[in-house]
Amino acid sequence: MNETKNTDHPQAWKVHSRKTIYRDPWVSVAALDVETPGHERFDYRCVQLPEVAVAAVVDDMRRVLMLWRYRVLPQRWGWELPGGIIDEGEAGADAATRETEEETGWRPNSMHHLITYQPTIGLVDAAHHIYGAHGARRIGEPTDPLERGRVEWISLSKIPQLLQQDQLMSSGTLIGLLHVLTMSSTET
Template sequence: MIASGRVSIYRGRLIELGLETAVLPNGATIELEIVRHPGGAVVLALDEADRVCLLRQYRHVAGDWIWELPAGVIEVGEDPLETAQRELREEAGLVATQWRELGTMLPSPGFCSEELFLYQAGDLSHVGADTQPDEQIEVHWHTLEQVKAMAVDGRIRDAKTLVALYRLG
């Protein structure tokens, strides 16, 4: 796809909303509403007993408490692994010495440029959380079997968490 024109409608602290005229591979010209997003990192942290660090976080947009993995937005100049390490420390109060890439995912590629980098973290140490004022987070530990059951029965509805669990195997 070739973008032939872009108009910015809104630019916030996190996203930009724009209109783009694009030429598709088949030659068709289309108008798109696109959300530009810096991307993020997601951490599936497993302790020595194969328990998963799972957050229960209030999400205003969903109007509910959501089960999800530690995750956050990539800051300017930050590597995705650095983002993963920062978010694990801030949200769960953990640092890890073992890291493994689980690939990437595109949550909503039809209208949003966001790409998420998925990681598995191990060899964990507790250092204390440093949550942001706009975050309401509870840290929980569940066995991998419990978390997979939560995914299957619908208690985990967060896409990035579901994909990371799937990639873990």
């Protein structure tokens, strides 16, 4: 992925050791022995999650492909862009395409990288990669039973209203939609 590490900078923290405390396919927790410039060493905790690909698919009518679905942790319904975990060895754009097909039944046109960010930097290492596509074609019904929701093409003009109504869930959805709304239409 698009990883930039600046460990040669004089203000970079030094990691003396890293010990995994817990690991399963979805989450890893580690204890780090770190030292910051001018300070003593101390223990630091890190939660690591798999990398995620999110798809912002926009059509010629300036509508974005979204899902209305329930999420158990916040115990609420809301709108999301399709997306999910990037499988080992899978390219991010391929994961964004696969997740869109599985969750919506639409195959997006060629995906391109828009932005990568860390949603909760400082304690959690969970790179999110947002991809954009212009257009998609219907290939059938969604195939992922755990990720199903109501699939709709939502006008980009309605996004500010959905944001105001607190109906947009997940940082990937927010960052992807804000990127699409603020950048030129040639990037999506």
